[in-house]
Amino acid sequence: MMLSEFHPPHRLLLGPGPSPVEDRVLRAMIAPVLGHLDPVFLSCMNDVQHLLRYVFETQNRVTFPVSGTGSAGMEAALVNLLEPDEDVIIGIHGFFGERMYEMATRLGARPIRVEAEWGRPLDERQIRAALERSRARIVCVVHAETSTGVWQPLEPIARLVAEREGILIVDAVTSLGGHPVGVDRLGIGVCYSGSQKALSCPPGLAPITFSEAALEKVRRRKTPVPSWYLDVSLIERYWGSERSYHHTAPINMNYALREALRIVAEEGLESRWQRHERNARALWAGLEAMGLQLFVPREYRLWTLTTIRVPEGADDARVRARLLDEFNIEIGGGLGPLRGKIWRVGLMGAGSTRRNVLLFLSALESALRREGIRCGSGIAAALDVYEA
Amino acid sequence: MMLSEFHPPHRLLLGPGPSPVEDRVLRAMIAPVLGHLDPVFLSCMNDVQHLLRYVFETQNRVTFPVSGTGSAGMEAALVNLLEPDEDVIIGIHGFFGERMYEMATRLGARPIRVEAEWGRPLDERQIRAALERSRARIVCVVHAETSTGVWQPLEPIARLVAEREGILIVDAVTSLGGHPVGVDRLGIGVCYSGSQKALSCPPGLAPITFSEAALEKVRRRKTPVPSWYLDVSLIERYWGSERSYHHTAPINMNYALREALRIVAEEGLESRWQRHERNARALWAGLEAMGLQLFVPREYRLWTLTTIRVPEGADDARVRARLLDEFNIEIGGGLGPLRGKIWRVGLMGAGSTRRNVLLFLSALESALRREGIRCGSGIAAALDVYEA
DSSP, X not given: OOOOOOOOOOOEEOSSSSOOOOHHHHHHHTSOOOOTTOHHHHHHHHHHHHHHHHHHTOOXXXXXXXXXXXXXXXXHHHHHHOXXXXXXXXXXXXXXXXXXXXXXXXXXXXXXXXXXOTTSOOOHHHHHHHHHHSOOXXXXXXXXXXXXXXXXXXXXXXXXXXXXXXXXXXXXXXXXXXXXXXXXXXXXXXXXXXXXXXXXXXXXXXXXXXXXXXXXXXXXXXXXXXXXXXXXXXXXXXXXXXXXXXXXXXXXXXXXXXXXXXXXXXXXXXXHHHHHHHHHHHHHHHHHHTTOOBSSOGGGBOSSEEXXXXXXXXXXXXXXXXXXXXXXEEOEEOXXXXXXXXXXXXXXXXXXXXXXXXXXXXXXXXXXXXXXXXXXXXXXXXXXXXXX | OOOOOOOOOOOEEOSSSSOXXXXXXXXXXXXXXXXXXXXXXXXXXXXXXXHHHHHHTOOOSEEEEESSOHHHHHHHHHHHHOOTTOEEEEEESSXXXXXXXXXXXXXXXXXXXXXXXXXXXXXXXXXXXXXHHXXXXXXXXXXXXXXXXXXXXXXXXXXXXXXXXOEEEEEOTXXXXXXXXXXXXXXXXXXXXXXXXXXXXXXXXXEEEEOHHHHHHHHTOSSOOSOSTTOHHHHHHHHSTTOOOOSOOOHHHHHHHHHHHHHHHHHOHHHHHHHHXXXXXXXXXXXXXXXXXXXXXGGGBXXXXXEEEOOTTOOHHHHHHHHHHHHOEEOEEOOGGGTTTEEEEEOOGGGOOHHHHHHHHHHHHHHHHHTTOOOOOOHHHHHHHHHO
16 A cells, blocks of 8 residues: 555644644754754754743753653653652642543552542642641642643642642643743742643643752652653753753754744743733633633633533534534544533634634534524624723 | 744764654645644554554554654553563663663563673573573563664574563664564564654654554553553554544654655665665775774674774764764764764665765765874775675
8 A cells, every 4th residue: 555645634723732833833843853962953952941941930950841742741740759659639620630640640659639620620728638638748730621621720729839848740731831830930849731732833742840849859769760761860961961862852843842932932921821811801702692601610711722511402523523624623522521511622822813713703603503503693792802 | 032043954864863854754744733633633643553564564453653752662662561570581782772671670670681792682592591590571672772783683582582472572763664673573572663763754753563462461461551651551542443532642743754654665665675785785895995893793783873993093072073064974972881982873764875875985084084094995895885
């Protein structure tokens, strides 16, 4: 079997990620391949680290992209920080909190569940209680639950962890670059993200940053880090001043990330957050004007990802297929218990534009009409937000 | 600090990898990004798996690219197959055998070292002895030792492992696509590689294949696989017919791999192996005519990677810097105990051409002359090989 060239269609990526990638990022990715120890590539690495510190809002020396996707970032955080039989508090209010729990279990730690209903944030009082009744020093929370669209306030939890001189691990996969994360301001111990969400880079890298306190905990481990590939003590010798070979970095993906981060820096973090907020608010207004129910209460909604209850009488999969086939628009369905119950609409990075909000509202109106649901237009309500 | 665009120079990559990448592979990489569950991307995944089975010479159902670089492939093999306190035989005749040993140790297995001098292959009689005196069922060997340039004959070891109904794990990072590997023919249990060697794709993916016997061992584990990210039982549900979400695949890297594999299929494996052999032999003849000493005896030399003893009177780092600065040619230095003692010259994938052999021989002659070493030309001897 001889295969022909691959020519994928131009999708508008309005799902939970990957997000739209600007042409200049793709062009940067096809610059000539360099060796991973080439001095010119080492300067590219320096640039990537410099820019990542900016988006993480940190001075952390050990800040770099893990050579894998977002879940590799999660695993890198846990595999370095957790030791067997160690108590660890895991906030679970969605699919990705469950994933952290699963990883911690596999690593032989003793994860303590602090749960909230899917679609609601964690209550810090429960975390306080868990801290008081356990020996846990580490607390893991998901800042932006990609499965539910919930934005988790970090400040109260960060304060609790700081009082106990603990270490806070934050999953910022769907928030970094779209919401303030504030690694240094909040004293976060380890924070990781993915390249393919609000940073608008293709998937394949997981930015991560470790505080000195987190590194100190790694250095005091009684057992070796079980993963050689993700051992931060080894990786930092390649990304740090030693530059000693660890593994071959994904060269071209790093070119792409450098360019994607340059775009973030040009726009400025504050402007970028505001853009994400404004477009999200317009989308919410439009959807609500259409009579649709949003899954998350307003004060806990992500700007990067909006979740909508599938309305009575609409077929989840058919609506998504129609958006894909007729409009080349990708949105996400629900995960786990939310399968068939919600849609996940991402306005991330380059995807967070007024144009996309209006197009999506129109396309959804069309798709729902084909389901026999005449819900009216959301355009005017969205425009009102922009003109306010 | 605002950073400008990044414009790396066009290096000729004749080191131990990454290898030169054809323009059509880079162009394929910048096709529009798709979602990881988009039906069009799922068809791309099918193509990649189909083509990987061809290059691995296997019918193995579970054949896919790990979302990480070659060392992630190594870790994926070991983390799935090894259990704590399990005896495992590891052949060590270079840096990458040592890496396997290190990974196995971290996983809590009991690795048994079977060693050979760096620059020589393993002796299968030692593996037989280790099998006889231990309870090990798993034997790990490096087919192409990237640190030494040694080609390890696999047949005798594969026979030993088969007699014992064991499982052979083969590191084919620097051989796949340049040498026959023959996964099914040899009954290899797990074989992994990297995208950036003889497959001539940018780094970032690690092709891997699991036999049914290997999967059966994974299914019978008493303990969970400690890595969630690399757990083959989870990954195969995404790459298999279930298509259930595991992690976001590096979409554009998969486009690139598909195109790189298409090039392999167009050339045909046999022709590709012959090309690698012919160019390597011409290089060897040229180097020997220059009076240089090759590090590995002829019968155990890799076609993909040639190792040269740094001649008396030459400064290792200065010669490599000169090749890089004056000729834009990258070659590798020695690793670990071979640091400063050998050069590693790769002729891999698109890099294995007559043009590159002649250019490299000339450039090396020039660089050595600047060191005060007049070694004569290797061109005539190389041409003799081509004209034989």
